[in-house]
Amino acid sequence: MIWEKLKEWMGGGEDGNGEFQPEWITLLEKNLPLYKRLPDEMRQHLHERIARFVESVRFEGCNGLDVTDDMILTVAAQACLLVIHRDGVPYPGLRTVYLYPSTFSSIHKSVDAMGVVTEGRVHRLGESWETGTIILSWDSVEQGARDIRDGSNVTFHEFAHQLDHEDGPTDGAPGLASRAAYRSWARVFSESYADFQELTERGRKTVMDAYGATSPAEFFAVATETFFEKPRQLSGKQPELYEELVGYYGLDPREWLP
Known part of the structure; x- marks a missing residue:
């Protein structure tokens, strides 16, 4: 094997x-x-x-x-x-x-x-x-x-x-390098998640799958899918969220996908 x-x-x-x-x-x-x-x-x-x-x-x-x-x-x-x-x-x-x-x-x-x-x-x-x-x-x-x-x-x-x-609870916040990183992540993700929930509740079309609005954990997982497959759309709609993911994953898929 x-x-x-x-x-x-x-x-x-x-x-x-x-x-x-x-x-x-x-x-x-x-x-x-x-x-x-x-x-x-x-x-x-x-x-x-x-x-x-x-x-x-x-x-x-x-x-x-x-x-x-x-x-x-x-x-x-x-x-x-x-x-x-x-x-x-x-x-x-x-x-x-x-x-x-x-x-x-x-x-x-x-x-x-x-x-x-x-x-x-x-x-x-x-x-x-x-x-x-x-x-x-x-x-x-x-x-x-x-x-x-x-x-x-x-x-x-x-x-x-x-x-x-x-790092413990499945809450949409993976293990990060520092307290400052957690503070930035918490602010950006909470604001992005709230905005995303509002959009999906209003039936608006979003770059991310609506399933991400069901919980912070699902928001992180769906954001990850979108980050790797629709990087330019995500960075255009949610620039702060995108930059948090760039920092966490240590790469930028916009460099590979036209």
Whole structure:
């Protein structure tokens, strides 16, 4: 499997003799058009991030799905683009990625204003758990990866949630470098979120998916999808929000997408 080959590549790379195999690059170019737009130096760094990711995370197929190298690379490349400037393990708290062939269902509990708990089964494209698990629908992963302009990408979305989990509550504020960074993030995101909720309540068309108005955590995840796939539209509509995301992710997708 690919993790064994990647371990060998990482070992060879330390001595300057390793090479990210051409067939892996071919798979990434086929499944992830965004990969071809990245600067050469960033692609090389992404290869190393992918290897670290695959080394630290277990992939499992569900409902009879056989997990292939193709699937692993497609998920790993997108996940690692979010943390391309990190050192060490890309997602230290993540242990397992479960892949379903298509939409899966799970039990959802909700509590109304009177404290009444309602439980029901809902259909999902992805989930991210604070216990170190991500669940993805493979056909949604594949579709989101191949269309880099629709602002919808379940892999970016769920891995943004995973970043949000890292510092405690899933509240739309991932781990940041300083108190000053938290203050700036809190101001910009709270104002942007309030404005976004108002627009969606009025039925106005927005560059971000309206699902982002359901909670601060979903706002951050949807903003991440839009940041990577519609950077110019987002920067035009929400310049302060965009700059916060540039600072957090350490990159600017406007440099790759025309």
